[in-house]
Amino acid sequence: MQQYFVNGNAEQLVTIEDKDTIKHMFNVMRLTEGDEVVLVFDDAIKRLAKVADSSAHQFEVLKELDSNVEMPVQVTIASGFPKGDKLDLVTQKATELGAAAIWAFPADWSVVKWDGKKLAKKEDKLAKIALGAAEQSKRNRVPEVRLFEKKAGFVVSLSDFDKIFIAYEESAKAGELSALAQHLQTVQAGQKLLFIFGPEGGISPKEIETFEKAGAIKVGLGPRIMRTETAPFYALSAVSFATEMMGK
Amino acid sequence: MQQYFVNGNAEQLVTIEDKDTIKHMFNVMRLTEGDEVVLVFDDAIKRLAKVADSSAHQFEVLKELDSNVEMPVQVTIASGFPKGDKLDLVTQKATELGAAAIWAFPADWSVVKWDGKKLAKKEDKLAKIALGAAEQSKRNRVPEVRLFEKKAGFVVSLSDFDKIFIAYEESAKAGELSALAQHLQTVQAGQKLLFIFGPEGGISPKEIETFEKAGAIKVGLGPRIMRTETAPFYALSAVSFATEMMGK
Incomplete structure (x- = not known):
């Protein structure tokens, strides 16, 4: 219906x-x-x-109606501004996959520059995509869409989360594969999780340092290299699998 | 490099x-x-x-070089022919997410009709997408791309797999969330897994019966309704999480 x-x-x-x-x-x-x-x-x-x-x-x-399909934890994904219309795909699929919020921020290595007006227009478009996808996937909530004009605003918001993960390619390359699984075993219902993803060029060492100071943990998402728009799909699916499917 | x-x-x-x-x-x-x-x-x-x-x-x-990023199990995804260019996206992302093979077949409720020549052209295009994505994501193998002209050919191939899962929306709606997690606990390295996904309209009851006769099991992929092209991303991420990240 x-x-x-x-x-x-x-x-x-x-x-x-x-x-x-x-x-x-x-x-x-x-x-x-x-x-x-x-x-x-x-x-x-x-x-x-x-x-x-x-x-x-x-x-x-x-x-x-007795139907609640929201995840037991609230997962926010935050991408460094990627090129072109990639956030459209990320927003639609992340909504289907259960994200509570879809954020993006101007990362050091983001190629695109989105200023005030363009940013507002983009945010508006993404909010419509999230609404449509939330209706189609029968969500109980529409994910919040938020594009930060300054990275500082994003960094300030980090204190709102119980756990922050940095999707870090080098962790994957180094064979680090268990950290995310271990952390997901300890999350409790109602907690707020944040996953940070770099733009195409990755996350700069300075950003890693900033995020780690705010309590973020670097995690690999499997051994393969994923494009910037694909990694959020893995993260959301992994959280769903760990919190909704296992031990039920 | x-x-x-x-x-x-x-x-x-x-x-x-x-x-x-x-x-x-x-x-x-x-x-x-x-x-x-x-x-x-x-x-x-x-x-x-x-x-x-x-x-x-x-x-x-x-x-x-000592680098193997292939999954310990071989996962084939098989979609009922979806509309438009959706298989392009599925092929690119499924390759990044570690699929061993990307198959599609004419399902009862597929709207599109792809005949011999068009099918060959489409398969060729998808094979190129898989090759490019496999190079980008540093895979050790290029996933096989295979479009079945007749469903019978697909059904015959079911006997090649150790486990067959049908991604079934009604299972998700009925609150069945643990079957996939339980089955993934029992898979062993080297096994061949198949996930079957319906086209936009879903899988017909007759198809369910045919696949179940071949040993397939209906599983939910979380409680939310996903589009036909999104469900494979969840399945592949879940298998990676269960076989590559947990207990490592």
């Missing part, structure tokens, strides 16, 4: 205000009176709802 | 015959006498080599 995220709190009668949502509901899906959808409000609970008045874009909320 | 796959066996002096490889070596990378690269022959061993004669495209093999 089609799912939509709606800003605000659940009430018995809800009027949809968001233009893109209205367009998808009534032009693309051609919903009419009595048609049922799933609505997800700010409380992240899925609710069955039916169209009460299609011209007024009004729904009657019928009941809460 | 740049890596290239070369057909044939290693000898002390090697002349490169493949036109695309020659072009990349001497036009794109502009290699000259004395420049070093890594060559990987049919035996999957990486060897350091240096240009002996650039106009003759000849290399001198210097020594074997």
Whole structure:
């Protein structure tokens, strides 16, 4: 069944205000009176709802659904600005793979320069991709999308996390393969995890130092070299496997 | 260092015959006498080599390198033909994530129809993508790319595998999350694993029955709904995590 995220709190009668949502509901899906959808409000609970008045874009909320597909831990991925549209792919797939937030920051070795206006436009586009992917993958929450204009702002945010991992190619090359698995054994439900990924050129030694001072740990993600946009898929899948699939 | 796959066996002096490889070596990378690269022959061993004669495209093999990044198990992913160019992305990322083979077959609910000539062209394109991705991710082997024209051919090949998993959305919805983790605990080095993924519309009940008769097991890949092209990334990452990262 089609799912939509709606800003605000659940009430018995809800009027949809968001233009893109209205367009998808009534032009693309051609919903009419009595048609049922799933609505997800700010409380992240899925609710069955039916169209009460299609011209007024009004729904009657019928009941809460018992479906929570969010990971037991909140995983944020943060990429050094990669080239081109790679963040589009990262955002869509990371949303499907369960990310709580998708961040990016201007890394020392990022080639692209995104300034205020361009950055805001890009963030807006990525937020739409995350919303669409969250609806398709039946998430309870839309991942936060955040592009930092300055690296300093990103570094300040590091203190919000319980564990910070740096995806580090050299660790993989050196045969270091167990650190991530060991750390994931100790995470507890509700904890906030951050994975930091370099841009195409990697993470600079100075950045490594900064992140390590903030408590970050270098980890390998298997022995193979992955492109910058592929490594987050591995990290999110590994966290899901370790926290959602093992020992269940 | 740049890596290239070369057909044939290693000898002390090697002349490169493949036109695309020659072009990349001497036009794109502009290699000259004395420049070093890594060559990987049919035996999957990486060897350091240096240009002996650039106009003759000849290399001198210097020594074997101790680098094997192949998974301890051989994982084949098989997708029901998906729409558009999705197999391009699957092939590139699955190669980076360590797949031994990337297969696709005409599933009951595949929308696209690829006939003999188109299929051959597509397979050729995907093989080139796999080769490029295998060189970039420093694999020891190039994954096999194989598009089955008839599903019967695919079904016959099922007997080659030690374990067959069907990525099954309904298993995930029903809360079945542990089967894959349990099975991955029992796999042994050298075993051949197959993961079957449906096209956009999913796998038909008749196909499920056929695959189960051949010994396949339905498994969920986490509780979220993934697009058909995303599920292989999860499966490959999970196998890597279970067989390469845990207990090391």
